[in-house]
Amino acid sequence: MRPTMAKLNILRYPDPRLHTLAKPVAAVDDRVRRLVEDLLETMYAAEGVGLAATQVDVHERVIVMDTSSERDNPLILINPEITARSVELAVAEEGCLSVPQIYDKVERHARVTVRALGRDGEAFEIEAEGLTAVCVQHEMDHLLGKVFVEYLSPLKRDRIRTKMLKKTREEQRGR
Secondary structure, rough: OOOOOOOOOOOOOOHHHHHHEEEEEOOOHHHHHHHHHHHHHHHHOOOOOOOHHHHHOOEEEEEEEEEOOOOOOOOEEEEEEEEEEEOEEEEEEEEOOOEEEEEEEEEEEOOEEEEEEEOOEEEEEEEHHHHHHHHHHHHHHHOOOOOOHHOHHHHHHHHHHHHHHHOOOOOOOOO
């Protein structure tokens, strides 16, 4: 059984902190490993497939993901860098824990190669395709201060922004 970790607060679009550029992790130490565990706990609790530290207001280059069907194969990417992208593009429907209940189609590279550090601090490289490739690119956008709705038309983006602001106001009144 996993020990209970802190469930972190996920920032909601259009929170300006989501546009903060993440800094590289200087060393994979106990603090970073604790952050990884907290991110995993938060991602699983929110039923997401990926979560970037930026989304919980920690502006460091840390991503957790789990695109496995059993939800038992987490992938930890610390200081990730995409080293290769396929010429081939693919369109997939995306959602985001920072933009709850909003889904839309986004075009991304069909395959990517990523180099990163694991929670042990060791470097590794993976080739990703399908949902994993989409997730890697989506989460890496967060580290650059970009949310998936920025790929959509200005009209769609404005509608989503209005909807998210309204939802936040309603929740604050309901407290």
